Amino acid sequence: MDEIALIRALASDADSSDASTRAAARQALDARIELASSGEPPKRHSARQRRSLALVGALTLTLAGAIAFFVVGNASRSPQPAYGAELVRFAESTPLLLLKEPGWRVRNVAWNSVPGLRHPPDPILHAAKSFTGKLSFASVCVR
């Protein structure tokens, strides 16, 4: 199975541009062109100028990064959100996960699927639709 063909098939439903989208974008560009036409043309930078600009930019960014590191590093000592907390947040926020009775919330989510994913793929959450009633702990196999 070719993964490139899979990706193309997956995204083949996307809409393509219509005349109004194109016209609106062209209008925005025309306005910018008109503005530029009434002023000075942009200067072409020489290679040496570009290198100098890049060097100045890099130095500025380094300096800003160092300042941010010291300011933020000293200001916040709170712990980073844990991996598990992120999974719970995801489970609670997805509209596919329906705990139908009011007042129920997800306390913990654990799953054992393919490594490298940050959260369960959709089939798992589809399956979780069927969670109703008064379960305090549930385990489900996903087809």
Next chain:
Amino acid sequence: MLDCDVILGSISEPARFATIFDRHFDAIHSYACRRVGNSAAEEIASQTFLVAFDRRGAYDPSRATARPWLFGIATNLIHDKHRQEERQFRAYARAADGGPVDALEGVENRADAVRLRSQLAALLVALPKEEADPLLLFALAELTYEEIAQALEVPAGTVKSRLSRARKRIREQIRPPRTTTEEMPTVNLEVDHG
């Protein structure tokens, strides 16, 4: 006339830049649309040409076609729409009709196709940006390795290795249709009331 000549000419005659728009807008919009959905794609495609126009003075005249340059700008703009991109891929996964199953070689029924789409969408969302960008530029924009290298401003060898890593990751993690429950992934939910 080559893109590079048009862009160089547009430095003294800005109106000439409209030719670049006319040549490449549809491709850029289509790529953005596939990554972030239609409404965000309109903004990204439009912004791409505004940014390109403003930066035309820095265009490398040795590059005959502006395609990689424009796709690079669009890709950077897409990074700011990460949430929309996630939503778009989840929407693909949930698509009721499961998309063109014919394209999915080895997938025999609609249910398997839907499951495969869901797995793939989740994998794409979880891929690191450094791997997702080359993969999606290759698959959706149909750029060559060399063009992707120009678009992302990295060496072509880096593109090849990142693309290869991303493809391998997907190949390894997309599973063929399962037949027994023992092999299936499970999820445990702990819920409480109050």
